Amino acid sequence: MNSAGEDWEEAAAEAVREASRQGRAVSAAEVLEALAARGFDVTSPDAGEKAEAALRAHAGLACFAGADGAARYHDPALLSATYAGIMDRKASPTLLMAEEIRANSREYPRPVPVELFEAEPFGLTPEQIGDALRAMAENPAFEDIAFTATSTGAVYLFSSRSLEPGYAKFLAEHAQNLAMNP
Amino acid sequence: MASATGGFAGKVLRVDLSTGAVSTESTVERYLDVLGGTGIGYRVLWDEVPAGTGAFDPANKIVFATGVLAGTGVPCNGRTAVTTIFPTCWPKPLVGSGHMGGQFAAKLKYAGYDALIVEGKADRPVWISIRNSQVQIRDARGLWGEGIRRATLEISREMGGECAVAAIGQAGEKLAPMAIVANSVSHSAGGVGGVMGSKNLKAVAVQGDGAVRLAGDKGEWERLVKFHLSILGGNNQHVVPSFPTPQSEYYNPGSRWVGEPGRRWGAAEPPVEITGNIRDLNRIAYRTNSAAFYLGANAWQYTVRGNGCTGCPIRCHTIVKVPSVAAKYGxxxxxxxxxAGLLFGRGFFRKLAAGDKSHTSLEACMLGMHLADDLGLWCNYGQLQRDLIKLYYDGTLKAKLGAKEYDSIPWDKYESGDPAFLLDMIPRIANRQGELGAVLSQGTAGLFTAWSITERDWSQDKETAYWKMGHPKHHANEDDGQCGVIINTQYNRDAQCHSHVNFVRNGLPLAVQKRLAAETWGSPEAVDAVGDYTPANVYKARRAKWALIRKELHDSLGLCNWMGPWVASPLKERDYGGDDSLESKFFSLATGLKTNREELDRMGERIFVLHRALTQRDMGEPDLRSRHDTVPDWVFKDANGAAPFSKGTTRMDREDIAKAMDLFYEVMDWDRATGAPTMEAYARLGLQDVGRRMQALKLTPGTRG
Known part of the structure; x- marks a missing residue:
């Protein structure tokens, strides 16, 4: 407990919730910073481990591996895993785009229009998108990322791990035609 | 009797324009077994309009009918079904219905009526004034020749601004089969305007000061309404937004839920910015912006607000304000x-130079809405536009029209994608000017009868999207494989069914859709990924039956089938499930007549089978399977030669579709060989009188040698 009588574990969970309300998933280190600011003693050598264990055990919280490999915590009732992942990867447009393309191809399944990444919450500029696509083309780690174009010239991106090129092309054309098939 | 049953207004109003007689009858005593809407419409035609009656014959009747839930606080109510012998149905007119939203349904209920039956023919142009119990047939000679807006304005001046006016324009007056009736500016029912015109009926105006009485517990009602609001998505019940949000696990760039925080209704005065939580039930109206969905993000700056039907939070009729269009085109x-109403103008052009979401496209849409919704011209779900494109580019128009008429049309503007072309073309068709206007105003049927074009020419060409009987597909195999095909075989116009497509386009991942499908229709195999179709199975047939029955239920309850049913929801805490019993729960509370999903679905099935019997009776055809439930050839083709069931094609397989129809007839309890309802089916649905009549006509299975 801190001097205000707050429970350490509940305060840690509240720190995660507060970040979730702001649209961010947080690491255990960030949670410890928040706890320190609230007067908790977080100087013990095992404070990090203790925080990780408490957050993982909390029924209302979820975690995922962040872009840097460290665990990120969020309250899914306030911040979806999808959105949290996007925000976590925003510092790396290449990774951001690749993971989103893969998730869409895997889960729905569908290719995504390239202009999706210009809109919020991605918020990339056309230049950033172009750079990211070039970087992916040159890096074997992203060799599954491919594109297809519709008959009207719209460009859609997909992952060949989950979508065959022919089917991706069909789905792109279908998506493009939705507005003319009311 | 009526006062003992909530939900219903209590009376059906009947106006005979030939004699001037006005009468009423008890809705509950006469029509309870068919609920309302299309149910009343089909029953009136079955009982009172003989087979062989033409659409424009005085013996035809036109039934404006709403339902138990119209005019209540149920979300997505406000629908009126307009049922009649449908004039665009080819080769002979058969039963059909147009459907309009707006304020007409609620006003009719508040005036004390669940339906209005108009019969006979006036000897001069008239309009019907309904002010509660006061019903008058009024002289409309001063309105004849005016557009829908002027007629609405003039009548509203007299009735009061709160009235609802359903009027026809010049197209209906001139007996164009391709004519609408419209109320509340933009809410139209297609194909029925000419029937009103044939009766010299310019408009029906309603002002009602009453209310709809609810029989059930008010607290329970309010809780159910709030629950319903909580499971709503955006337009067409797209349950995930088009953008990632902190509140959503899923999103779909193709969703019609386009309103996200930060967007602005830029032409509102002052402009309104969307803020707050997208899940807020008091902010549902911000989710849908049809202009932005169809015309792209630029349309936000022209958006004034959403408009829509009574009691509907979706507001799918987006109001846009574009002064530059006014200045440019007058x-x-x-x-x-x-x-389709928003896209009316744009649809005429094969291609617009700057694309479908350009400013030129917006101008074309503005012009189309302005002209068609005033002249009262129908698009037949875009078939009119597709027909013109094909006829022009394949040289038919040049061959069929005289040189003088052909040269009088500004084809240069058409080819260059200049929206000004519409200022010539739309009035030309609506006013039935020249050979082109006379033929195209009949719909695709006009091409077959006047120009000797064969139906096969259209049904082989996928680009026409033509299905059968003068009408196009409406969410068929391109959206939903065999389920879509089955549904599109069942009506005498385009199917207008959205139960199935609202589910497959809801934006949830396929695995979630399959889980919901298993819960609702018995197996995940009831639904496929689009363009990755598997062979027909009984679960798809069950889903097709469910879709059709729910469409008829919605049309007969006053609910919107463009929004329902509600088997999926945006709610993660419900595992994205909705509530497939919602309609029966509302019905029970509104009427006080306790029912459940199965019982109400049986009533929906009764209405659907009544449509089937009416179709068969008027066709005089024992074999509906081969003569009515047909599928166009293009469904069995693929432009790239892809085989059916290969990934990335919507091509269907003939044998598999035959099997799908077998399964559908089986789940409907219809004869597999002919697709005709059996006597057992009629009896099970409480339609013994209909069955006996069909048997006497030798139209039930086994009654012909």
């Missing part, structure tokens, strides 16, 4: 509509 600066 039309009003405001426009509003949704879906």
């Amino acid at each position: 039309v009003g600066e405001m426009g509003q509509n949704t879906c």
